[in-house]
Amino acid sequence: MSTDTIEILRRTEAPIHPAPESFVRKYIFSIDHKVIGVQYFIVSGLMILLSGLFAEAIRVQLTAPHNTFLTPQQFDEAFTFHGTLMVWFGAIPMVTGAFGNFVMPLQIGARDVAFPWLNMFSFWTFPPAVLILLSSLAFGAPNSGWTEYPPVSLQAGVGIVFWTTAVFTVGIGATLTALNFLTTVIKMRAPGMTFTRMPLFVWASAVTAVLSLVATTALASALGSLFLSHVFNVPFYDPSRGGTVVLFQHMFWFYSHPAVYILIIPVFGIVSEIIPTFARKPIFGYKLIAFSTVSIALLSFMVWAHHMFTSGLGPWVTLPFMILSMLIAVPTGIKIFSWTATLFGSNLRLTTAMLFVLGFLSTFTIGGITGIMLASVPVDWHEHATYFLVAHIHYVLFGGTLMGVIGGVYYWWPKVTGRLMSESLGKWHFWLTFIFFNATFLPMHFVGLLGMPRRVAYYDPAFQGLNLFISISAFLLAGSFLLLFVNAFWSLKKGAAAGPNPWGARTLEWMIPSPPPYYNFKETPEVYATPYGYGEPLPYSAPYNSVSTTPTY
Amino acid sequence: MTVHTEALGHEHGHGHGIMTQEEYIEQRDTRFLGFLLFLFTDSIFFTAYIFAALYLRSAAPVWPPVGVERPDVNLGAVNAILLFGSGITAHYAMHRLKESRIAGYIWFTIATIILGSLFLGGQAYEYAHIHATWSGSSFGAAFFTLTGLHGFHVFVGVIYLIVTLLQSLGGTYTPERHFGLTAATLYWHFVDVIWVVLFFLFYIY
Ligand code: HEM
Numbered sequence: 128m129s130t131d132t133i134e135i136l137r138r139t140e141a142p143i144h145p146a147p148e149s150f151v152r153k154y155i156f157s158i159d160h161k162v163i164g165v166q167y168f169i170v171s172g173l174m175i176l177l178s179g180l181f182a183e184a185i186r187v188q189l190t191a192p193h194n195t196f197l198t199p200q201q202f203d204e205a206f207t208f209h210g211t212l213m214v215w216f217g218a219i220p221m222v223t224g225a226f227g228n229f230v231m232p233l234q235i236g237a238r239d240v241a242f243p244w245l246n247m248f249s250f251w252t253f254p255p256a257v258l259i260l261l262s263s264l265a266f267g268a269p270n271s272g273w274t275e276y277p278p279v280s281l282q283a284g285v286g287i288v289f290w291t292t293a294v295f296t297v298g299i300g301a302t303l304t305a306l307n308f309l310t311t312v313i314k315m316r317a318p319g320m321t322f323t324r325m326p327l328f329v330w331a332s333a334v335t336a337v338l339s340l341v342a343t344t345a346l347a348s349a350l351g352s353l354f355l356s357h358v359f360n361v362p363f364y365d366p367s368r369g370g371t372v373v374l375f376q377h378m379f380w381f382y383s384h385p386a387v388y389i390l391i392i393p394v395f396g397i398v399s400e401i402i403p404t405f406a407r408k409p410i411f412g413y414k415l416i417a418f419s420t421v422s423i424a425l426l427s428f429m430v431w432a433h434h435m436f437t438s439g440l441g442p443w444v445t446l447p448f449m450i451l452s453m454l455i456a457v458p459t460g461i462k463i464f465s466w467t468a469t470l471f472g473s474n475l476r477l478t479t480a481m482l483f484v485l486g487f488l489s490t491f492t493i494g495g496i497t498g499i500m501l502a503s504v505p506v507d508w509h510e511h512a513t514y515f516l517v518a519h520i521h522y523v524l525f526g527g528t529l530m531g532v533i534g535g536v537y538y539w540w541p542k543v544t545g546r547l548m549s550e551s552l553g554k555w556h557f558w559l560t561f562i563f564f565n566a567t568f569l570p571m572h573f574v575g576l577l578g579m580p581r582r583v584a585y586y587d588p589a590f591q592g593l594n595l596f597i598s599i600s601a602f603l604l605a606g607s608f609l610l611l612f613v614n615a616f617w618s619l620k621k622g623a624a625a626g627p628n629p630w631g632a633r634t635l636e637w638m639i640p641s642p643p644p645y646y647n648f649k650e651t652p653e654v655y656a657t658p659y660g661y662g663e664p665l666p667y668s669a670p671y672n673s674v675s676t677t678p679t680y
Numbered sequence: 681m682t683v684h685t686e687a688l689g690h691e692h693g694h695g696h697g698i699m700t701q702e703e704y705i706e707q708r709d710t711r712f713l714g715f716l717l718f719l720f721t722d723s724i725f726f727t728a729y730i731f732a733a734l735y736l737r738s739a740a741p742v743w744p745p746v747g748v749e750r751p752d753v754n755l756g757a758v759n760a761i762l763l764f765g766s767g768i769t770a771h772y773a774m775h776r777l778k779e780s781r782i783a784g785y786i787w788f789t790i791a792t793i794i795l796g797s798l799f800l801g802g803q804a805y806e807y808a809h810i811h812a813t814w815s816g817s818s819f820g821a822a823f824f825t826l827t828g829l830h831g832f833h834v835f836v837g838v839i840y841l842i843v844t845l846l847q848s849l850g851g852t853y854t855p856e857r858h859f860g861l862t863a864a865t866l867y868w869h870f871v872d873v874i875w876v877v878l879f880f881l882f883y884i885y
């Protein structure tokens with residue numbers, strides 16, 4: 128067999144699955160990673176909206192110290208649904224299921240993920256899980272927060288059964304997606320794409336998949352133990368029969384601390400794609416960014432007890448956890464500096480996507496700093512379970528994850544739909560969101576430091592002024608998102624055709640038409656270098672090296 | 681049949697060197713890696729509950745707690761022997777298939793299935809006679825949850841082996857192509873290894 132045979136083999140590689148013909152196979156039970164990505168985008172987007180509604184209900188209640196808008200019971204349900212929907216049904220499927228599915232296989236030059244059928248199955252665990260969770264509203268909703276600590280969660284009735292089942296179900300999908308993505312990244316890269324030539328979003332997806340494979344199953348065990356405790360009266364958490372509630376906290380946070388990195392690492396990937404595109408410079412410290420992602424992932428399994436500093440673990444347990452938690456700031460800081468160094472001295476193009484990334488950089492950094500504060504045991508004793516903690520998680524999750532996600536939406540929208548969005552509307556959206564985000568969550572630091580506890584329906588009238596301010600800002604923040612929807616609909620109806628590469632980017636997904644054809648790449652591309660070599664010829668085999676990288680937008 | 685794969689990016693630095701057509705196809709065969717990752721994530725299930733058991737143990741003044749009896753170590757040992765025996769027969773079944781000795785493959789697989797079923801029988805017997813209950817104590821919670829989870833895995837494994845046996849009677853597997861069997865055998869060894877840990881955890885330690 129000669130070189131030509133391999134060549135022919137590569138170029139005529141059999142389609143991995145035939146193009147679907149019926150509507151149902153095309154759009155509902157599709158096995159195309161791009162369609163599944165869009166499906167995930169729609170469902171998780173709806174979940175973020177729904178979760179936002181619960182958040183607004185919380186803020187309505189808190190406009191006055193003894194408001195009667197919600198009963199304390201309903202208030203508890205509201206924050207439980209807000210957190211649960213946001214973490215497992217909104218943000219995680221958004222950054223993995225939606226972005227990972229659509230972008231990652233394209234960026235490695237593959238025709239699909241490793242297991243297309245499994246991918247379809249993963250998605251179809253998601254809508255039933257949503258239904259299970261929401262149906263609990265009719266039977267007695269869970270109300271002990273997204274963390275569902277026993278014994279409270281076990282005393283609250285049947286809601287916990289729905290909650291554990293729903294999160295377990297969506298977790299199965301998340302685990303299988305992770306398995307699929309990791310196999311895809313290891314096995315399906317285009318010839319010549321060594322690990323150190325992979326786009327950084329691919330690195331992020333692979334590392335996230337590892338986190339998810341370890342942690343999500345651990346969460347499943349924690350959920351299982353709660354379920355068994357409620358349904359079969361198994362005494363994991365009953366001290367009178369030898370159980371201990373602190374065990375649940377260990378099991379839960381062993382998952383949920385890595386989970387916050389499942390939520391943010393893909394966004395690190397998104398940011399690492401957007402910055403070099405608009406800075407038009409090679410990304411500074413490619414390997415540093417990639418390897419710091421790996422070290423964050425490793426460290427994230429060694430810090431879970433920083434959520435339990437007030438659970439009575441004793442100084443010899445809390446001390447190492449405190450030090451390790453603070454250590455995470457090092458790899459995180461490496462990233463922030465690498466991104467900043469890429470921006471430094473560049474002729475930056477301030478598109479909407481780029482603005483959101485700049486917003487991400489500033490707010491996420493603040494969230495990281497409050498994280499370090501909370502990682503200090505003496506500080507945490509004061510701030511644990513106050514609004515200061517709420518401020519921290521929203522600076523990292525809204526200011527970090529969500530800002531990055533919106534930046535990613537503006538960035539890849541033309542690729543997915545083939546049409547451009549309105550940049551002027553987008554900039555309005557950015558500034559309103561950025562301003563009202565800070566107006567909403569910055570004051571939470573102050574009410575927290577003053578001592579207002581989280582998860583309580585009533586509060587000391589002394590905090591009323593700040594709370595009213597926060598609530599009004601929160602309504603306006605929600606309102607600012609209308610601009611995104613208007614923009615999206617406008618773009619679908621009237622947006623100009625995007626062309627293959629409107630931003631002049633260099634990763635593989637921009638080397639093919641928008642939206643990409645069914646098989647993505649008619650011939651599998653070959654890859655000769657990292658994608659970020661701005662100023663050099665494109666590092667791909669023909670025909671993928673002939674796309675213009677001059678921004679048309 | 682080796683070739684230089686200039687076409688695969690060799691000339692531009694880090695290439696793939698020499699690759700046969702089989703290797704190229706192999707590289708694209710994702711099932712084995714996917715299955716290993718599945719086993720890995722499945723093992724986390726057990727790991728989490730094993731740590732939970734150790735945690736509950738460390739929280740108890742004596743273990744098993746007062747009034748709870750340890751399960752009978754003899755029964756556990758018999759079960760261990762049954763399961764390890766089935767691991768050996770599963771191993772030989774695989775070998776026989778690779779050597780194209782189909783009859784040997786069939787008999788060894790049937791032996792595996794029987795040994796696995798006997799294990800399940802032994803476990804059912806144990807559940808019926810043990811003096812601890814699932815809801816009675818932290819020991820019971822850990823013991824029944826973990827051995828139950830394991831027993832469920834054995835049950836699935838037995839079904840899986842029966843299915844592969846029927847498939848191979850229908851000619852699905854050949855000495856060259858038998859991924860389904862490789863997976864079943866791997867899974868079976870995995871379940872074996874878990875039992876080593878559980879045996880130590882509940883019957884001895
Ligand atoms: C430098 C990095 C970080 C450090 C040192 C850190 C530290 C902490 C600490 C110590 C707590 C516990 C506070 C308490 O319960 O009293 C906490 C809570 C939390 N953090 Fe972070 N954090 C960091 C980054 C992040 C990131 C990147 C995310 C998510 C994207 C995140 C999400 C959360 C969430 C959701 C909670 C609250 C959990 C709950 O409901 O109790 N953190 N963080």
Ligand SMILES: [Cu+2]
Binds near residue numbers: 383433
């Ligand atoms: Cu944490």
